[in-house]
Amino acid sequence: MSDNNHQWPIWEVFIQPKNGSAHEHAGSVHAPDGEMALLNARDVYGRRLEGVNMWVVPALAIVASTPDDVGPFFDPANDKMYRWPNYFKTPEGIKQIS
Amino acid sequence: MHFVKRILANCNQTSNIGMETTLSVEELNKREAEFDAKIASGITIEPKDWMPERYRKQLLRMMSQHAHSEVVGMLPEGNWITRAPSLARKAVLLAKVQDEAGHGLYIYSAAETLGMDRSEMIDQLLSGKAKYSSIFNYPTLTWADIGAIGWLVDGAAIVNQTVLAKCSYGPYARAMLRICKEENFHNKQGYQIMAYLMRGTKEQREMAQDAMNRFWWPSLMMFGPSDTNSPNSGDLMKWKVKLHSNDDLRQRFIDRTVPQAEAIGLRIPDENLKFNESTRHYDFGEINWEEFKQVVSGNGPCNKLRMKQRADAHTNGAWVREAAAAYSAKKAASKN
Amino acid sequence: MSSKNALIEYCLRIADNSSILAHRLSEWSGHGPILEEDIAMSNMALDLIGQARGFYAYAATLENKGRSEDDLAFRRDAREFVNRNLVEQPDHKDFGTAIMRSFLYSCLSYLQFRTLMNSNDETVSGLSAKAIKEVIYHVRHCGDWIVRLGDGTEESHQRITDSLNDLWMYTNELFEQNEVDAILLNDGVGVDLTLLQQDWLNLVKEIFSQAQLTIPDVGGYQSSGGIKGLHTEHLGFILAEMQFLPRAYPDAIW
Numbered sequence: 001m002s003d004n005n006h007q008w009p010i011w012e013v014f015i016q017p018k019n020g021s022a023h024e025h026a027g028s029v030h031a032p033d034g035e036m037a038l039l040n041a042r043d044v045y046g047r048r049l050e051g052v053n054m055w056v057v058p059a060l061a062i063v064a065s066t067p068d069d070v071g072p073f074f075d076p077a078n079d080k081m082y083r084w085p086n087y088f089k090t091p092e093g094i095k096q097i098s
Numbered sequence: 099m100h101f102v103k104r105i106l107a108n109c110n111q112t113s114n115i116g117m118e119t120t121l122s123v124e125e126l127n128k129r130e131a132e133f134d135a136k137i138a139s140g141i142t143i144e145p146k147d148w149m150p151e152r153y154r155k156q157l158l159r160m161m162s163q164h165a166h167s168e169v170v171g172m173l174p175e176g177n178w179i180t181r182a183p184s185l186a187r188k189a190v191l192l193a194k195v196q197d198e199a200g201h202g203l204y205i206y207s208a209a210e211t212l213g214m215d216r217s218e219m220i221d222q223l224l225s226g227k228a229k230y231s232s233i234f235n236y237p238t239l240t241w242a243d244i245g246a247i248g249w250l251v252d253g254a255a256i257v258n259q260t261v262l263a264k265c266s267y268g269p270y271a272r273a274m275l276r277i278c279k280e281e282n283f284h285n286k287q288g289y290q291i292m293a294y295l296m297r298g299t300k301e302q303r304e305m306a307q308d309a310m311n312r313f314w315w316p317s318l319m320m321f322g323p324s325d326t327n328s329p330n331s332g333d334l335m336k337w338k339v340k341l342h343s344n345d346d347l348r349q350r351f352i353d354r355t356v357p358q359a360e361a362i363g364l365r366i367p368d369e370n371l372k373f374n375e376s377t378r379h380y381d382f383g384e385i386n387w388e389e390f391k392q393v394v395s396g397n398g399p400c401n402k403l404r405m406k407q408r409a410d411a412h413t414n415g416a417w418v419r420e421a422a423a424a425y426s427a428k429k430a431a432s433k434n
Numbered sequence: 435m436s437s438k439n440a441l442i443e444y445c446l447r448i449a450d451n452s453s454i455l456a457h458r459l460s461e462w463s464g465h466g467p468i469l470e471e472d473i474a475m476s477n478m479a480l481d482l483i484g485q486a487r488g489f490y491a492y493a494a495t496l497e498n499k500g501r502s503e504d505d506l507a508f509r510r511d512a513r514e515f516v517n518r519n520l521v522e523q524p525d526h527k528d529f530g531t532a533i534m535r536s537f538l539y540s541c542l543s544y545l546q547f548r549t550l551m552n553s554n555d556e557t558v559s560g561l562s563a564k565a566i567k568e569v570i571y572h573v574r575h576c577g578d579w580i581v582r583l584g585d586g587t588e589e590s591h592q593r594i595t596d597s598l599n600d601l602w603m604y605t606n607e608l609f610e611q612n613e614v615d616a617i618l619l620n621d622g623v624g625v626d627l628t629l630l631q632q633d634w635l636n637l638v639k640e641i642f643s644q645a646q647l648t649i650p651d652v653g654g655y656q657s658s659g660g661i662k663g664l665h666t667e668h669l670g671f672i673l674a675e676m677q678f679l680p681r682a683y684p685d686a687i688w
């Protein structure tokens with residue numbers, strides 16, 4: 001690697017598309033620190049009026065589950081269908097309450 | 099040879115970069131079979147999923163080439179930003195070339211999930227180890243070339259990228275989705291430039307036809323060699339990184355572009371171009387593959403210039419990147 | 435000079451400053467130190483082109499001679515351009531010089547638009563209200579870089595110091611005024627630049643102190659005359675490049 005290759009770390013960019021909605025992952029930028037990551041994110045991902053708020057997070061700070069975790073992490077919810085409203089069928093003859 | 103050492107693909111979004119593991123041959127075969135099954139059933143591959151080393155390598159090669167093409171592609175058009183003939187055209191062109199920087203950035207980011215730094219990819223470009231699209235080694239001689247590039251080159255890119263947006267690797271597909279939305283603007287502004295020239299003065303019409311004559315064939319070459327001669331196509335198709343053959347995509351591009359040319363009165367510089375009633379496609383003449391080979395291998399009109407411009411930008415920017423890093427390091431140290 | 439002619443001249447000044455600085459920034463497209471910054475510089479250039487178009491278009495409407503925004507940008511010669519000489523200075527692809535040039539100008543631009551937002555002229559106040567949001571970002575972005583380069587490495591400190599020293603002789607001129615300013619000030623349309631000079635200095639000094647930079651000693655030649663169309667040699671080359679197509683093909687529509 002040539003010595004003029006000072007690689008800045010990666011930051012993940014999250015954009016809130018409009019007030020009230022959740023931040024969504026937009027992509028990533030390189031930057032030496034948070035302040036510049038934010039400026040870079042604004043310039044790269046805000047070129048088309050894409051949101052009202054931005055987060056930048058050091059990519060290394062994100063701990064992700066691994067594919068091997070899929071089972072233990074997500075399967076247990078499989079048999080708890082009672083967490084979903086459509087699990088509860090209203091008995092016949094009773095007026096629907098929204 | 100009982101154990102095969104391999105690196106699990108790592109990901110921007112995680113901290114376990116460089117996690118290494120050793121797998122037995124049986125385990126490896128089992129994983130490959132699982133991987134093939136996933137691909138077959140159309141499940142997207144994500145950075146932390148296990149993937150065959152050849153998949154990772156081929157994908158990385160293809161993605162970094164694509165990213166380099168976006169960035170090198172800024173240069174021929176960038177030439178004309180300071181000479182754009184109106185403020186409106188200047189703004190559009192500048193925004194367009196800026197988008198290409200964004201595309202390069204998106205694709206580099208996606209490629210980084212496969213475990214290679216952007217700086218290393220750039221090193222490979224500047225050392226000549228990595229390739230980029232041959233089209234950008236042709237010079238932009240007149241303003242009409244800007245129209246021709248937006249219309250033909252971005253038009254060809256759209257055909258390619260629309261398909262790539264459905265490819266098997268998640269980060270690449272998502273980057274393509276974002277990029278495709280922006281490419282339509284590029285294509286339209288190029289076509290509009292050509293349309294204005296074609297209804298302009300005699301000189302303008304000649305300028306447009308001349309650009310067409312120079313950029314038509316190189317645009318067709320953008321889809322790569324004919325399928326019979328494309329060394330990596332087989333694997334990439336098997337893994338659903340490529341979903342259609344080079345020839346299919348080239349045909350698709352020709353079919354949609356010829357009527358556009360006719361609509362504004364531009365002639366396609368191909369004696370053999372003719373609509374084939376039985377195939378419902380245009381037949382076309384022989385592509386000069388020798389020229390393609392020469393340009394790809396470094397002997398095009400602008401290869402040296404483009405690489406020099408990229409290398410200069412990189413070298414001239416080194417002190418800036420260093421300074422910003424040094425400043426952040428100082429600030430971080432003084433906080434502790 | 436009539437109030438109307440003064441206002442036309444005033445709009446041309448703002449537009450010329452913006453379009454010439456945009457030209458300089460746009461030279462960086464494809465040549466930035468890192469992709470992220472390449473994109474940022476284009477964003478600033480795009481903002482400036484937008485500002486130029488707004489003020490050229492208004493000048494064209496006011497003079498009502500059938501000229502368009504493009505006629506004003508592409509068919510006037512160097513002696514008719516009324517930009518400050520700072521913005522036309524070349525940077526020879528030195529990032530620090532490019533950033534310093536934009537920073538020094540943007541600080542003025544920010545203060546000027548902040549006042550012009552309350553101009554009695556509705557179009558001027560409207561265009562200024564739009565521009566100020568953009569310019570605030572330019573000050574922030576460039577200011578951020580000045581601090582990083584000034585307080586980065588030894589090399590970067592030296593380089594940005596050199597850029598500052600080279601450009602400082604064009605800063606006094608930023609505050610030069612003439613009859614145009616007097617008329618517009620009287621009409622409640624324009625700004626008194628002499629009142630902004632101290633604010634400008636404070637703004638610049640605040641960033642420089644974070645960047646460990648000191649303002650050069652004033653002495654030697656000070657540039658003057660941009661608003662009278664007296665420029666450095668660089669403007670002619672900018673215009674030769676920028677205006678070539680409309681001039682070579684005078685009847686063409688692009």
Ligand SMILES: [Fe+2]
Pocket residue numbers: 168197198201255277281
């Ligand atoms: Fe692109």
Ligand SMILES: [Fe+2]
Pocket residue numbers: 168201255259
């Ligand atoms: Fe592309």
Ligand SMILES: [Fe+2]
Pocket residue numbers: 198252255281284
């Ligand atoms: Fe494009």
